[in-house]
Amino acid sequence: MSETVIRVGRSAPVLRSFADYLDGEQALVQRVELEIVETVRGPELVIRPPEAPEVRWPLDDIRVVPDQAGKDVLMLRLADDPVSRLLVSDEEARAIIRARCPNLHQRPPVKKRARLLAWSLGAVASVGLIIFVLVPLLSDRLAVFLPPEGEKALGDVTFEQIRTALSDNEFLPVAVCQGRSGDRALAVMQARLQGKLDLPYPVSLSVLDHKMVNAFTLPGGRVILFRGLIDAAETPDEVAAVLAHEVGHVVNRDPTRSALRSAGSIGVLGLLFGDFAGGTVVLFLLNRLIDATYSQDAEAAADAFAHQALADAGVPPSALATMFERLLEKGGDADGIVAHFQAHPKLGDRIRAARQADRLLEAPASPVLNDVQWKALQGICR
Amino acid sequence: MASVLETEYVGRRRPLFRLALVSSLLTVLTLGIYRFWMKTRLRRFYWSSIRPGGQPLEYVGEPMEKLLGFLIAVVFLAFYIGIVNLLLMFVSFSFFNTNLWAYALSFVGIVPIIFYARYRARRYILARTRWRGIRFGMDQGAWSYAWRALVHWLVTILSLGLLWPRMTFWLEKYRTDRTWFGSEKMQQGGRWQMLYRPYLVFLAGLVTVAIGGVVTFQGNVVAGGGLIVFGVLLTGYGLVHYRVHAFRLMTNTKNIGGIGFRSRPRPWRVLRVYSMGYGLAVLAIVALLTGLGVLFYMAILGGQPVGEDVDLTLIGDNVPWWVNTVFAMVTYFSLFILWGVLTHVLVTLPLARHYAETLEITAPAGLSGIKQRHRDDMEHAEGFAEALDVGAAI
Ligand SMILES: [Zn+2]
Numbered sequence: 001m002s003e004t005v006i007r008v009g010r011s012a013p014v015l016r017s018f019a020d021y022l023d024g025e026q027a028l029v030q031r032v033e034l035e036i037v038e039t040v041r042g043p044e045l046v047i048r049p050p051e052a053p054e055v056r057w058p059l060d061d062i063r064v065v066p067d068q069a070g071k072d073v074l075m076l077r078l079a080d081d082p083v084s085r086l087l088v089s090d091e092e093a094r095a096i097i098r099a100r101c102p103n104l105h106q107r108p109p110v111k112k113r114a115r116l117l118a119w120s121l122g123a124v125a126s127v128g129l130i131i132f133v134l135v136p137l138l139s140d141r142l143a144v145f146l147p148p149e150g151e152k153a154l155g156d157v158t159f160e161q162i163r164t165a166l167s168d169n170e171f172l173p174v175a176v177c178q179g180r181s182g183d184r185a186l187a188v189m190q191a192r193l194q195g196k197l198d199l200p201y202p203v204s205l206s207v208l209d210h211k212m213v214n215a216f217t218l219p220g221g222r223v224i225l226f227r228g229l230i231d232a233a234e235t236p237d238e239v240a241a242v243l244a245h246e247v248g249h250v251v252n253r254d255p256t257r258s259a260l261r262s263a264g265s266i267g268v269l270g271l272l273f274g275d276f277a278g279g280t281v282v283l284f285l286l287n288r289l290i291d292a293t294y295s296q297d298a299e300a301a302a303d304a305f306a307h308q309a310l311a312d313a314g315v316p317p318s319a320l321a322t323m324f325e326r327l328l329e330k331g332g333d334a335d336g337i338v339a340h341f342q343a344h345p346k347l348g349d350r351i352r353a354a355r356q357a358d359r360l361l362e363a364p365a366s367p368v369l370n371d372v373q374w375k376a377l378q379g380i381c382r
Numbered sequence: 383m384a385s386v387l388e389t390e391y392v393g394r395r396r397p398l399f400r401l402a403l404v405s406s407l408l409t410v411l412t413l414g415i416y417r418f419w420m421k422t423r424l425r426r427f428y429w430s431s432i433r434p435g436g437q438p439l440e441y442v443g444e445p446m447e448k449l450l451g452f453l454i455a456v457v458f459l460a461f462y463i464g465i466v467n468l469l470l471m472f473v474s475f476s477f478f479n480t481n482l483w484a485y486a487l488s489f490v491g492i493v494p495i496i497f498y499a500r501y502r503a504r505r506y507i508l509a510r511t512r513w514r515g516i517r518f519g520m521d522q523g524a525w526s527y528a529w530r531a532l533v534h535w536l537v538t539i540l541s542l543g544l545l546w547p548r549m550t551f552w553l554e555k556y557r558t559d560r561t562w563f564g565s566e567k568m569q570q571g572g573r574w575q576m577l578y579r580p581y582l583v584f585l586a587g588l589v590t591v592a593i594g595g596v597v598t599f600q601g602n603v604v605a606g607g608g609l610i611v612f613g614v615l616l617t618g619y620g621l622v623h624y625r626v627h628a629f630r631l632m633t634n635t636k637n638i639g640g641i642g643f644r645s646r647p648r649p650w651r652v653l654r655v656y657s658m659g660y661g662l663a664v665l666a667i668v669a670l671l672t673g674l675g676v677l678f679y680m681a682i683l684g685g686q687p688v689g690e691d692v693d694l695t696l697i698g699d700n701v702p703w704w705v706n707t708v709f710a711m712v713t714y715f716s717l718f719i720l721w722g723v724l725t726h727v728l729v730t731l732p733l734a735r736h737y738a739e740t741l742e743i744t745a746p747a748g749l750s751g752i753k754q755r756h757r758d759d760m761e762h763a764e765g766f767a768e769a770l771d772v773g774a775a776i
Contacts, residue, residue, distance in 0.1 A: 020437070022515030027564055027752040029437060029514055067401065067426035070392035070438060075430075083754065085440070085515055110446055119453040126457045130464040138465065142472045150475035264468035268460050 015100075017093035021047055021055075024083025032086075034093060036100065043100065047086065055084075062101045063108075074098075079108070127272060131265045139260035143253045148201045151256050152220030158259070159218055163208065175381075177207040177227060182380025185373040189240050192313050192368055193247065203250055205243070209381045213327060215242050217249040219256040227381045232326050236369035236377065241310060241320035241354075248305030254298040303350055307357035316365045317357035324351045384435075386644070387743040391735040392438075393431025395727045401427055402723040410715050418448040424726070429511065431731075432738045435746065443510035443763070451506075451763025459495075459766070466491055495766065497528035501557070502760075503767035508561060509758035517755050521560040530556060543588075547577035547628070554632050563638050564752040572635030580627030584620030587613050622656070623649040633741070639752070642744040647737050655736065659728035666724055667717060674713050 014036075021032040033048040036059070045062065047055040057078050065075040065085070074094045076086040088094050098104065110116070146154075163173035186205055194203065201221045213228040223246040225239070233239045249255060307317040324347050369377065405420035422445045429441035470491075505520040512518070534549035551574035558570035590613030598606025626649040633645040 024515045025754050027514045027516045027749045065426075065440065067423045067430070068438070069394070069397065069427050069431035070433070071397075072392070073438070075438070075440070082442075082757075083512075083515055087437075111444075112446070112450065116446060116450050116453075119450055119457065123453040123456040123460075127460050130460050135464055135468055138468055142468075145476070146472060147476055150477075154475050260468055260471055263471035264464045267463040267467040272456060272460075 015045075015093055015096045017088070017090045019047075019090070019093065020087040021049060022083075022085040022087070023049075023052075024081075024085070034086075034088070036096070045097075057086075059101045060103055062097070062104065063106060064104045066105075079103075079106075123272075127268055130268055135261055135264035135268075136257075139257045139264065142260055143256040146256055146260075148220065151253075152201070152222075154256065154259055155218035155220035155222040159222055159224070162218075162224075175209040177209050177381035179376065179380040179382065181373075181376035182207075182378075185236075185369055185377040186380070188373060189236065189243060189368050189377075193240060193244050193309055193315075195309075195313055197247075197251070197309070199247075199250065200253070203247055207380050215246055217246045217255050219253075219259055221250050223247065223250065230378060230380070233323065235319065235322075236367060236374045237315050237319035238323040238326075239377070240313075240315050240368040241306060241317070241323050244306035244309045244313075244315075245302050245320060247309065248302030249298065251305060252298060252301055254302070257298075299350070303353060307354065307360055311357065311360035311362070313368070314361070314363055314365055315368050316361060318355050320357075321351040321354035324354065384746070385744075387435030387746045389738045389741045389743075390433040390436060391431055391738040392433060393427065393731055393735065395731060398424075398427060398731055399723060399727050402726045403719070406719045406722050410719065415449075418452065419445040421445075422448065425507075428730075428734060431734065434513065434741065434743055437514050440512045441510060442512060443506070447760075447763050448765070451760075451765030453765070454762050455765035462495075463492075494528045494532060497531040498524045499764075499766035501527040502762065503764035504557060505758070506760050506764040509760055513563070514749070515754075516564040516752060517757065519562040519755050519758055520557070521562075523556075523560055527553075527556055544585075547581045547624075548574045550574075550628055551577055551632070558632075558636055562755060564755050566639040566641075566748075566752050568636060568638045570632070570636055572631065576631050576635075577624075577628050580624050580631070581620075583623045584617060587615075587617030587620040589613075590616055619649070619653060622653045626652050629737070638748070640745055640748040644742040644744055645737075646740040648740070651736055652733065655729060655732045659725065659732065662728050663721060663724040667721060670716060670720055671713075674716070678709060 015034060017034045019032055019034050021030045022028075023030065030049045030052070032050075035046045035048070037044055037046055041058065043059045045057040045059060047057065049055075057076075061079040063077050063079055065077055068075050072089055074088045074097065076088065076097070078084060088097060160173065163176075186207070190203065190205055199221065203221045203223055205223050205225070207225050207227060207230065210226045211228040211231075212226045213232045215223070215225045215229055217223050223243065225242070225246075229242060230239055233242075303320070306320055310317045310319065328347050328351075367374075401423060405416065405423055408416040409420050422441070422443055425441040425443065429439040432439050501524040505522070505524070508518040508520045531553055534553060538546050538549045551572070555570040558568050561568040591610055592613075594606045594609030594611075594613050596606075597609055600606075626647050630645045630647055633643045636643055
């Protein structure tokens with residue numbers, strides 16, 4: 001080699017040491033001599049194996065292999081050479097190399113950027129397609145074909161889970177209220193509402209002893225009212241209005257759709273998040289989000305059903321509006337992100353719709369329960 | 383070259399603790415995306431801790447390729463899992479009125495993919511492992527492996543577990559015979575019957591439990607109960623005994639072009655690592671929970687003593703819901719992170735150290751003839767294993 005070598009006298013520390021060199025071609029560890037020389041191209045590390053030609057690594061291109069456990073060895077590589085390695089254990093040599101190589105910790109550029117982007121989009125698209133299109137479509141179609149016994153079983157399983165989940169005490173599920181005269185009052189209300197409706201299975205109605213102002217429906221015609229809702233109502237018509245709304249969910253088989261739907265989407269979401277901390281929490285929240293957007297359409301349909309059923313039974317549909325207003329007082333309508341986590345958003349629109357539905361009434365309205373029956377219903381949990 | 387290469391282990395707890403803690407925090411903060419980086423960095427650490435003949439192993443997998451492989455797996459598996467789960471739920475409730483069948487069936491449906499994913503994960507890991515600058519590698523054959531694994535499991539279950547060693551041997555042989563170090567292929571020697579002796583302790587434990595059950599049933603509750611307790615402990619030890627000795631025997635009968643191995647792990651040592659490690663981790667979790675409980679109590683009740691006048695059931699009522707939520711999330715994540723970090727430091731590292739320090743390479747002269755092998759691109763990386771959460775623990 002005939003090139004100009006500029007030696008920088010005393011200012012730069014002189015490196016003359018030995019190290020282990022792996023050439024990436026044979027399984028041999030070669031004991032090599034190291035030297036840093038100054039060239040016109042810049043400083044270079046000269047690696048001299050005993051029996052092979054010397055190798056030169058420009059100091060700018062030397063990288064350290066990260067996250068190595070042994071601090072007694074510095075493992076070096078050349079930026080664009082994937083296989084050869086230099087293992088320096090001499091302490092002084094390590095210090096000099098650290099001081100003189102400016103880009104030791106520079107990261108390699110990301111390869112296959114385009115493919116990464118393409119598959120990211122592919123993954124997002126396919127998960128979106130499955131969760132928001134395929135799974136809902138399939139569960140809507142299938143829900144109708146599920147035999148009533150199957151739906152009942154599904155509802156029973158969920159009912160017990162909910163009773164346990166709502167309770168403060170894991171071993172003591174929330175009680176089901178069974179006051180004898182209260183039950184009879186409920187039956188009267190139910191009979192008047194159902195009238196000549198054609199249901200896939202009888203509605204089974206229970207009251208849970210819990211302070212929440214809410215009601216919900218499970219697969220198989222199981223409607224659950226909370227004591228808090230009965231406490232909050234000022235007339236029996238308001239309770240009947242909520243009941244009519246829930247029966248609307250039964251007729252549309254909404255809970256069954258939703259159960260099938262979460263069976264599909266929970267699996268997919270689990271796939272995406274893996275076991276990273278809180279996977280379950282994130283899964284729960286996401287599934288809640290998906291469920292809630294679904295519920296907005298279903299709620300509107302259940303409201304429409306309730307308006308007609310109430311009017312047919314001679315109960316003013318505006319009772320539903322009154323009940324919603326009480327809900328509004330209690331919790332307030334939530335907009336934005338929070339709205340998605342509540343199953344009953346946009347109450348304002350629904351109140352207006354219920355008030356307008358009063359014109360569906362054909363005969364003059366009469367209270368759904370008399371005073372004695374209403375007192376009995378209010379005391380059902382006592 | 384020395385006639386035997388001993389293995390040095392240089393990984394220490396403190397740097398591993400820092401690495402695991404920082405990377406799991408980042409994983410939580412990035413909603414799980416950093417987990418690909420976390421896994422890569424931990425593997426670099428673990429691999430480089432092991433130095434057979436003084437030369438560290440190197441792990442050269444890249445986080446980005448893991449992410450890509452994972453995305454590819456998601457595209458394929460999302461369809462399968464979403465639609466199949468939904469259909470199974472439907473079928474299960476239509477015909478059996480319960481969801482147990484759905485879970486069972488969906489598990490059966492996923493089992494072949496789990497075996498497939500495991501083989502591919504091992505192939506990926508080997509393809510990204512180097513020693514002395516030479517790549518390891520593994521031939522393709524994941525579906526064939528999945529099929530064999532299914533049959534072996536079936537045979538093992540039908541034989542009531544008596545043929546377990548046979549499965550251990552043949553599946554390991556299948557993987558070993560397809561493993562390469564550079565230009566040299568690995569071979570698994572030995573016979574499956576050699577694994578039977580270490581298996582007997584486990585069997586003896588099961589038999590003791592069964593006898594204890596019979597004795598209890600016949601009315602002698604004290605003697606029967608004693609036998610059952612002893613039998614359960616013996617079974618637990620027997621499992622460790624079997625796994626450690628199976629590893630030893632299988633390793634000692636492997637060779638790569640004349641280069642052999644001598645492994646001498648000790649079951650009691652492994653058992654001690656497990657029991658001490660998990661014991662300490664549980665203690666730390668309890669301590670953390672107690673600490674958080676005190677903190678919450680101080681914050682909510684302002685440190686006033688819990689007496690007759692404080693209604694504990696009302697605690698949830700006078701606190702805004704988001705305080706509860708944030709507190710629950712913080713607790714959950716701290717527990718999760720602490721548990722993960724502690725099991726790395728207290729279980730995985732000591733185990734790796736023990737297995738490494740009891741491993742020797744015999745007849746290493748053969749190393750001089752070994753040449754580099756080509757790079758196995760493996761675009762899918764270990765994506766399927768990643769998505770299904772199976773495969774390597776690290
Ligand atoms: Zn509703």
